[in-house]
Amino acid sequence: MASKSQKTLINERISAEKVILIGSDGEKIGNVSLDAALESAKNASLDLVQVSPKNSDPVVCKLVDYGKLVFEKKKNVSNSKSKAKKTTLKEIKFRPSTDIGDYNIKLKKIKSFILDKNKTRISVRFRGREILNSDLGLELLNKIRDELDDIAHVDQEPSLEGRQLLMVLSPKKK
Known part of the structure; x- marks a missing residue:
């Protein structure tokens, strides 16, 4: 079974030629080539993370800190588990x-x-x-x-x- 890091495509693992780039603040930057998106991620000291499904035609990517993103996801999952009270x-x-x-x-x-x-x-x-x-x-x-x-x-x-x-x-x- 593949781990979450293999399911989420980041940086060089993204195979699309053109991507729709979203900035770290959530603002749409536009259609850019993959190389330009990787360059802007490197300049901002962030990761380029593919947020759309693998088979979508215009691939949507976002500039984020991937380690922080994984941490936030784990934190949200643990919070939702603790809030869900089991009735006995x-x-x-x-x-x-x-x-x-x-x-x-x-x-x-x-x-x-x-x-x-x-x-x-x-x-x-x-x-x-x-x-x-x-x-x-x-x-x-x-x-x-x-x-x-x-x-x-x-x-x-x-x-x-x-x-x-x-x-x-x-x-x-x-």
């Missing part, structure tokens, strides 16, 4: 018999997940014969949905999967 799926588990104190603590945790822009899966797990009273779990999930209605919307409605009732909440878009 957090999970909070309840039981149908979860008491009010534990419920309030878990509700605060769900709020913090939602405010941090994370999707949150809420599960109610049934053990033994508790599955016969699955409506208690559904009431619990509906109560959570109603309390978080102002900051979250439901991605996945409450559904029974095996011995668990699941619901997925995600932050509301502003």
